[in-house]
Amino acid sequence: MAISAEPSSSLSFTSSSNISNGSISHKLSSASEVPSLEVISLNKLSSNLELLLVDSSYDYSDAEVIVEGIPVGIHRCIFAVRSRFFHDLFKQDKGDSEKEGKPKYCMSKLLPYGKVGHEAFLVFMNYLYTGKLKPFPMEVSTCVDNRCPHDACGPAINFAVEMMYASSIFQMSELVSLFQRRLLNFVGKALVEDVIPILVVAFHCQLNQLVSQCVDRVARSDLDIISLEKELPHEVVANIKLLRPKSQNNDEQNLEVVDPLREKRIRRIHKALDSDDVELVKLLLSESNITLDEANALHYAAAYCDPKVVSEVLGLGLADVNLQNSRGYTVLHIAAMRKEPSVIVSLLTKGAHASELTLDGRSAVSICRRLTRPKDYHAKTKQGQEANKDRICIDVLEREMRRSPMVGDASISSPLVADDLHMKLLYLENRVAFARLFFPTEAKLAMDIAHAETTSEFAGLSASKGSSGTLREVDLNETPIMRNKRLRSRMEALIKTVEMGRRYFPHCSEVLDKFMDDDMNEMFYLDKGTLDEQRIKRTRFMELKEDVHKAFTKDKAGFNHVGLSSSSSSSSLRDGLKNKVPKF
Template sequence: MSLEESFKSLSLDYLNLLINGQAFSDVTFSVEGHLIHAHRCILAARSLFFRKFFCGPDPPLAISEHPIRISSPSSNSQKHEPRPTCGERGCWHTHCTSAVDLALDTLSAARSFGVEQLALLTQKQLASMVEKASIEDVMKVLMASRKQDMHQLWTTCSHLVAKSGLPPEILAKHLPIDIIAKIEEIRLKSSIARHSLAPHQHHHHQHHLHFDLEDQKIRRMRRALDSSDVELVKLMVMGEGLNLDEALALHYGVENCSREVVKALLELGAADVNYPAGPAGKTPLHVAAEMVCPDMVAVLLDHHADPNVRTVDGITPLDILRSLTSDFLFKGAVPGLSHIEPNKLRLCLELVQSAAFVISREAGGNGGAAIYPPMNSEVNNNMVSLSLDSREAMNRHGSQGSCDSPMYSHDF
């Protein structure tokens, strides 16, 4: 048997003893009312804290009749409120607030009990997490790294906060004055370094630096939107001068986020609801129409999205929905259309068509934009209110969503 095989066999034998827990345990801990059976030699080998604890002047009995109660140092201080768990649907918990909090708690326990290997692994994990975490979580890790003298983690976090562009008055809500002074010092050194470049290098460097910083802002903005953290996006707009239109924030939100996130974005008042994106010039409403998403269509129309705005090729959101309806009716088997739900397509078409009709009426009837007649008798001259929540509208039309409904007998 080779040396590697011998070690593997030994570790498996130990593992079997550990699994058997109580039978071979020589110490028992009480943790929040639960009994945990452990082994002194393994604890002493891995933790300096337990090595000193078991080798002290009055070591515990080999087999404790009464469980040992040991509190982590963090629990000896003020009582903390229970941390919220991440309920974000689809979150992988790689850099969300709950994942950062768990890593910080693990790090604190590892440092307190002298489990240095675990502490080093957790520090490495946190250094990776903060690259993608929200700026609030970065500041949280920054504070922890300062308290526990973790210089590398401190350096990483302090530079991330410095690059965030958040002004001192906003940082003051999260950080003490001396740390803010350090952040400003980092910013000053960075500024001096940029200005000390040779003239022929300076413009080239500034050009790339600008786009690097903008890319970083956009990535952070998207991570914030993925986490429904519109408040962070607001901070970026206020403190970093983030341009929501150039960052295509609404387009990204419509494609990847919930109706509530898009609504909150629109309510910031810093984004143009009709901003054309890319070479095609699609607005968020074009994107929502292509997705056949009534929720997004309704909230965009609520915030004055223009149903008559055209792409570079002259296509309006209404054109997209009418084309999809025609394809769905007459080419239902075409690949790529199987995901379309009749109810949603019907409602999107009705909402956009109604908005176009209302605008044309306000513009003076036939002299304005082209008038599209209402889809059925339910839509009277007053049309569908643009403030109508799409869920209510879905319920209202839910019984008429099949392909046999009168709506689908229209000539498009």
């Protein structure tokens, strides 16, 4: 009786001994039936072995591996036949047994370097049992930034790095090849600081191609040597130094010749910080002409030192808490990368601006979100346990953004403002657009002072006037860095416009604050909604007109010497609203 096999299979194993001089149909039959039977048997075996992992009624494990404090039951026979590492381990080490309990092996003792987390070990273990690689768990391989595609964020890279460590240390060569390809794909996409953990794992796992790609990427970047020396092996840093003068982007790197004595003094300050000796730092400052800002001492402390040291350095009052380093990062950006709540809070209490952006348009909270896993962000803390640091960092920064979302000292609060550069620009463009509608003369004066007209408008509400919906021309030759610089320039001009409005027209600004906070722009569409909704909108609109008139009158009374004309703004307001709002 012939065995009926499934015709669809992605695998095909054809032995040359099965090919004879018979008919083509015989050869096709032999080539299809036997491999299909093998595939069916292998799939069934894989599924049966997977029951040992997913079904508690099949728990016949004879040992445990402790990963991040969590015991994971394993079957030593399967581990030993699948991995030479575990075969040798079980022969030489019987594990830590408690009386008649199962032998226990601590993951941290099995690793000569690096880290393999609980979820990464379960994915690796599933491959050992089934021969199939499961999709990475979303809660540990993605970040909590909902705008992120998760193709090169911190958690995605770190999980792949953990899988590479496990594959290399536990001697699974096919997985090493697979994850080397994945990490190579990350190198070109990731932020250069996120390439560092890839370079570290490539170096320890002796993946020469991956090392070469990472070294080339870092050498072409503007990462400073001091940071590289803190985070990379000495010989890797030496290779980067050799490549840097040959880089194509020398003009983008801080490669100017420095005074050796000055560099030596800066390094002494950093070493004093490493030793938690702030008194020595004060002494070194007094003996040299180097300042804390010139040494980027606060940046260094926020990245590598104990939180107490950061607080003590801040207490000296000698450093600019909002200073940008050569890469455009403030101290708060560095603290967000570290995700240490006490450091972030210390900086904020000393006046750090949560809304300051990096050159590529990231704020401290967006940096923090891109580095935080959903598992950590949503982790529930039991009473008496230490609070989740990842969640605290994001919550603290978000509260600060809501309290003072704009760069600078002006406190502009709006629920519409997010931590994204585009959202800030959209809010500012809308706010200035409504200012020009309600108070055209005052708005023009504020924009003239801020030189806002010299910057290109961002496509916000003010760019959508008219029914044609004409799109702004896109310069295809504009690089992302150039575009971000242009947007930052526009944002700074708009922020200054708002600040000028607050300074010289405070009552008008209060009206705009209320208008933006209450999302009252819906009232401009008075013919939309039910009759009751339309009636409410008309009432609110009349109240707004009254508020606008009172605000302008108050500000005019205080600034008559400027020569502003009441009729100018009033008539412009009437004309603007006449065109904007349907008659009723």
